[in-house]
Amino acid sequence: MKELEIEYTKQISLETPDLWSRIEAGIDEYEVKRKQNEVVSETEVKEEKTDTIKIQKRNRTIIYLRNTVMAAAALLLAVGVFKMVGGVKNTTMDAATDNSISYSAEAPAQADTAPAYEETAQEAECEEEAAIEAADDTSDSYRSDSKETFTAAPAESAGDSFIVTEPDTLKQSISLAQIMDCDVTIATGMIETLNDAGIKEPYCFEANNTEETREFNNKSKVEGASEKAVKIFFKDMTDETLYYMICTKGSDTDIEIKAVYRADTDELIYELKKE
Amino acid sequence: MTEAAFDACIKKILEHDKSGLKEIYDAYLDYIYRIVYGVVGRKEDAEDITSEFFIKFWQQADKYKSGSGHKGYMATMARNMAIDHIRKYKKEVLESFSKDEDEITVTEPVSDDDTEAEVLENIGIKEAIQMLSEDQQMVVNMKVLAQMTFAEISQSLNVPMGTVTWRYREAIKKLRRYGYYEGA
Numbered sequence: 001m002k003e004l005e006i007e008y009t010k011q012i013s014l015e016t017p018d019l020w021s022r023i024e025a026g027i028d029e030y031e032v033k034r035k036q037n038e039v040v041s042e043t044e045v046k047e048e049k050t051d052t053i054k055i056q057k058r059n060r061t062i063i064y065l066r067n068t069v070m071a072a073a074a075l076l077l078a079v080g081v082f083k084m085v086g087g088v089k090n091t092t093m094d095a096a097t098d099n100s101i102s103y104s105a106e107a108p109a110q111a112d113t114a115p116a117y118e119e120t121a122q123e124a125e126c127e128e129e130a131a132i133e134a135a136d137d138t139s140d141s142y143r144s145d146s147k148e149t150f151t152a153a154p155a156e157s158a159g160d161s162f163i164v165t166e167p168d169t170l171k172q173s174i175s176l177a178q179i180m181d182c183d184v185t186i187a188t189g190m191i192e193t194l195n196d197a198g199i200k201e202p203y204c205f206e207a208n209n210t211e212e213t214r215e216f217n218n219k220s221k222v223e224g225a226s227e228k229a230v231k232i233f234f235k236d237m238t239d240e241t242l243y244y245m246i247c248t249k250g251s252d253t254d255i256e257i258k259a260v261y262r263a264d265t266d267e268l269i270y271e272l273k274k275e
Numbered sequence: 276m277t278e279a280a281f282d283a284c285i286k287k288i289l290e291h292d293k294s295g296l297k298e299i300y301d302a303y304l305d306y307i308y309r310i311v312y313g314v315v316g317r318k319e320d321a322e323d324i325t326s327e328f329f330i331k332f333w334q335q336a337d338k339y340k341s342g343s344g345h346k347g348y349m350a351t352m353a354r355n356m357a358i359d360h361i362r363k364y365k366k367e368v369l370e371s372f373s374k375d376e377d378e379i380t381v382t383e384p385v386s387d388d389d390t391e392a393e394v395l396e397n398i399g400i401k402e403a404i405q406m407l408s409e410d411q412q413m414v415v416n417m418k419v420l421a422q423m424t425f426a427e428i429s430q431s432l433n434v435p436m437g438t439v440t441w442r443y444r445e446a447i448k449k450l451r452r453y454g455y456y457e458g459a
Binding site for chain 1: 291293296297300304305308309312318322325326327329330333334399400401404419420447450454455456457458
């Protein structure tokens with residue numbers, strides 16, 4: 001008698017084939033697929049990351065554009081408001097010129113701050129008096145306005161009528177042409193003079209006495225008006241050098257730059273040659 | 276193979292070193308093949324499933340928990356694969372197996388003839404097994420080769436356990452005629 005389990009197990013073991021080559025081939029095939037899947041997965045992850053980065057960049061661009069548009073809109077709004085306020089100021093200034101109140105009130109204070117240019121001031125005083133007389137004789141509207149302006153000025157202030165823009169209160173740079181907007185021709189001539197003096201981009205500043213500067217320019221139109229001097233600080237925007245210039249009325253339609261100085265060294269840059 | 280040696284092989288497999296699997300293959304090919312053959316009962320199918328077993332073992336080596344009894348783990352895995360196979364591809368066989376329950380009652384008379392017994396004792400185990408009915412072969416294979424319990428056989432073949440045990444007893448009686456007895 002033979003034991004069933006032992007005999008049967010032994011017999012089956014004898015019949016067991018060698019399957020290693022099949023198994024090895026199956027493993028190799030599996031490994032190849034696994035590596036391919038890993039590569040695909042990595043690629044998918046990279047693509048997902050790339051997509052995420054693209055989306056983030058796009059979002060950033062959108063946010064940037066949105067902010068830029070908002071900033072531009074705010075800037076335009078500010079400029080609009082600024083212009084509106086400027087227009088109101090001009091209107092006010094015109095009204096003040098008509099009534100000759102503001103200038104006469106400010107004249108003594110201005111006189112205290114202007115010790116220099118005495119000769120010019122004295123000449124200005126004489127011319128101003130002459131202008132007052134001339135203005136009295138004339139009756140056209142333009143001259144009538146101007147006459148009121150200068151007749152209102154006190155005599156003692158006329159001699160020291162030296163207006164100074166104050167660099168300490170500067171808020172922002174502003175083109176000379178803008179300051180001289182009452183007469184672009186005059187401003188253009190001044191800028192040309194400054195350019196000839198080697199100052200490429202002369203920018204004056206919007207100081208708290210801007211209106212005074214404008215007033216001065218208005219006065220310069222007046223025939224026979226006294227030759228007040230104004231000291232205007234400005235910068236050459238090419239190298240940020242601060243200058244100031246002494247200006248007087250040149251003719252009926254022009255003002256003259258008497259001299260230009262560097263503000264830090266008082267070095268004379270330009271001087272009007274006397275004929 | 277000891278548990279430690281088996282764990283070392285698993286470590287190699289996890290490092291994609293085929294030598295780890297080769298060691299397990301050399302140690303347990305007979306064991307796995309026998310179990311699979313015991314379930315499927317056909318050499319060709321047993322070869323296919325045994326190959327698939329080792330490939331699957333390579334793929335799922337990370338699922339093995341050290342110290343859980345590697346031999347039992349492998350036997351269970353091999354049996355389950357074989358049972359899945361017969362459920363998929365031998366559905367017809369199982370159905371016929373279930374329908375043949377009526378035949379169970381038909382038993383072959385065991386001869387007491389001594390002359391006949393002497394002749395039959397010279398039959399090899401394979402020939403003796405083939406003398407059994409297909410249903411009986413299946414139960415004997417599962418019980419002897421695959422080392423399945425009657426409950427597992429019953430569950431795998433989807434037949435009552437009483438039927439399974441009865442068929443097994445009948446098979447053992449026949450095999451005894453051929454000189455094979457059931458061990459303790």
